[in-house]
Amino acid sequence: MKIRKIKGAAMVLEALREEGVDQVFGFPGGAVLPLYNQLYDSPLKHLLVRHEQAAVHAADGYARVTGKPGVVFATSGPGATNLVTGIATAYMDSVPLVLITGQVASGFIGTDAFQEADITGITLPITKHNYLVKDAAELPETLSEAFYLASTGRCGPVLIDIPKDIFDQEAPFAYSVHCDISGYKPTYVGHMGQISRAVRAIKNAKRPVIFGGGGLIRSGASAELTRFAREAKIPVTLSLMGLGAYPGSEELFLGMPGMHGSVAANYALTESDLIIAMGVRFDDRVTGKLETFACDAKIIHIDIDPAEIGKNINIDIPIVGDVRLVLEAILERMKAPNTEAWLKKIDTWKKQYPLPDGGKMVNGCLKPQAVIRMLSDKFGPGTIVATDVGQHQMWSAQHFSITEPRTFLSSGGLGTMGYGFPAAIGAKVAMPDRKVLCITGDGSFQMNIQELATAAQYNLDVKIAVINNSCLGMVRQWQELFYDKRYSCTTLNVNPDFEKVAEAFGVKGLRAENEDEAAGAINVALETRGPVLINFVVEQEENVFPMVAPNHPIQEIITGGD
């Protein structure tokens, strides 16, 4: 069979078709002109953002809700460097992305040509892998490797930098979606000996706790986890990245652990004799002071990335593999421990230390926690929530009822303000039939506020809840608690009227200053098809509790009650 020759730009689009990609996110420019020219005749859908950072976050949101790699196009130089925050965000949270950047023509590389930036060099530490293509003949294999790497093992972003002339160069095109990379062989099936040890440890445990994270969601292990927890009667705590992997409505659910975790979760980890950790990386926001973390517990750690095991904390029973497959193997052999007394103890903690709800309104000011709970009630289960970063993020994690995997999108590892709104846009594009809600702060929202234009252009039915406390709340909280209330550069008293900004972009804007207005505005938003922004003006001085001070033992909890 004769292999046909096509241009590099056509190869990119052909490869996307072969990979089942029907949606990309991007922004054009000089170096990608040939690619966008090819796109003009293609059925591939392209969402035009207003800033390349938003393209990555949107692709990231798309990937988090679908599990499929999100795809981004951007031009060379500033187009490519604008991707950096988005790539780092996806890298930290193990989100599969394939990013295609244009580069100056091959002959100009290394000459500081117009709009030249060494994007493979720049993104080296924040991509799972990256490529600079030197010849169109390399493109088919490179594209196929990129998709394979991004979406297998521990997922992550992969970038392909393509010089402008390569888009126009013709070469033979034969594509295979399967590839074999000699230095890359992820382990999926857990070691049987280790699994047996885990089963034994579980059977003998008196105070076991399941501690799950984003890996559960990536591997699709929710059903197995739910069965495991119910059958073994072991309580579950989920990191921010894990929320949704186990229904938040279940009796055995303890909430998040760590800095803004529940008292019950932190006490349970501290007093546990066996932590069954899965798809987590023992981040400092969870462990607090490492030396005092769960001193009495044996730890089983299941993760697809061997480098995560033993990185921060010593592990007694390491199991490298896909969490879902390992859980299946454990379930087949498991004998439930007797946890009756332990669950009773946990129940008293839960009753004694419920999540602080912010209490009554002061001076008629809305309480942010109450707004989140109202949003949760009115939007209902199955809503996809994308948050930004700050207090509103933690309140969302605490008070929004998250019952399904892939419905809570948040920048956990990097903590990127500006993530939420574009991620919500990407999620909506992926799941047009789902309710999509972005919960953001007045600070974070202004980091990608220009995407109101994108939402308006495509009439995307995304609802935006700005929890507006006229300050950079989370930083303000740290200044209040740890820096003598010296509020250096955290007051945003010149905020715009967000509802008017929205209207100017062609997006319906509403304002709510008390509970009645809040309820009314949410109802209007739910009845409206298309994007709606609600500016919830809330109490400025509200803090997120419980809280563990950074690098303190997680059992030293400030509950904020008194």
Place this chain on the structure above:
Amino acid sequence: MKHVLAILVEDKPGVLTRVAGLFSRRGFNIDNIAVGETVTPGISRMTVTVECSETIVEQVTKQLHKLVNVVKVSNLSNQPSVMRELMLLKVHAEVGNRSDIQQIVETFRGKVVDVSPDSMIVEVTGNEEKLEAIKLLLEHFGIKEIACTGKVALLRGSKVTRES
């Protein structure tokens, strides 16, 4: 302690940067590094010496394995192996002391590879201690310049470090 890692990598552009970048990014200090060919075309061997604890070297190894172009990582310090470095030293030398220098060089089974009116270039290979020892002796005459390869190493016996 010092760990000598043999890292087999695919010969792809930027692979040295990827490996070196990983060390600096994660705060692991490289003592020295040597890169060269292997018997397999397309595969290069990097020998990296790092000074760190057993736990850290384990983490280094795991992180290296995650680099797509890294095919194999082996810690040679835990196994009997031959380790060598090559050092060139430009030593201050005059007619009066050339034979003294010559004698030292011979004792260390080195070679004099260049002579000029006021200097000589000495070539020695060996392990770290040997190179350190000759350096100390030659310092007495005045060392003008040193160039050193990184350490390279092979396992003793018939066992090999191979890509698969």
